[in-house]
Amino acid sequence: MGCIESLKYEIILRDASFTECRDYIRSSCREYVDVDPGFKIFDKHIIGVPPISIGFEGDVIIFPFTKPCYGTFLMRIEDHDEAERIRKSASRKKK
Amino acid sequence: MTNEQVHKEKSAVLVLGCPQVPVQTGIALYLISALRKKGVRTVIAGNRAARTLVEVSDPERHYVGEVMDIDRYIGEIAETKRAFDYHFIFIHNDAGVSYAATVQAITGKTVVALIYGEHFQEIAGMITFPCEKIAAKAVHNPMPLKNKLDEVLPWVVSNL
Known part of the structure; x- marks a missing residue:
């Protein structure tokens, strides 16, 4: 998972579909x-079928992470700066 | 126009999925051979297992040229550092569909989806983005997918 693997993450869904x-x-x-x-999220290009949703719970970011052999994981990572960057740079806000 | 521009070599990338379905490596080498005969240079992108299987299957590198990590491939096309004329995406699961959708969204090109495996129809039905589908129930026997490829490849190379 590159740099994402080195972060403190929690897996919400494993081998999920997009x-x-x-x-x-x-x-x-x-x-x-x-x-x-x-x-780009945590310096990785996100993989998925558009639109790809990224959720927030305060500073916690919830996002899909796809690997060829393991399918898609839904992950939670807490990072204030990255959450703010995504909020500012994502083109379409919902809710 | 210079002679070099007239004869500019076309390039294709073969994006390999998880190699758990046996036909993938054989079809990849067959496709490289077929594209080479049409004057198309090929690059393989995949995870370590998929890349290693292809490299071990062709130790003298008669067919296999450049090989790259799948994440680096996505990064380079997203940052427009690399461009290919054709993107062949090997798909047998949900993750494969996600990679194909990503390549299509980043490049804006019609990608070629090679769909195989036990659940090929279900997987093909998940693809709703612009895409040229080549699909067959091929798990251990590559012939159904090879035959489909033989039918469609001349059109693909001429029209995409």
């Missing part, structure tokens, strides 16, 4: 943004 991750974020997070594939 639609399961999007549905979880949209139904569970009071705040979320939609981004396009290739959007």
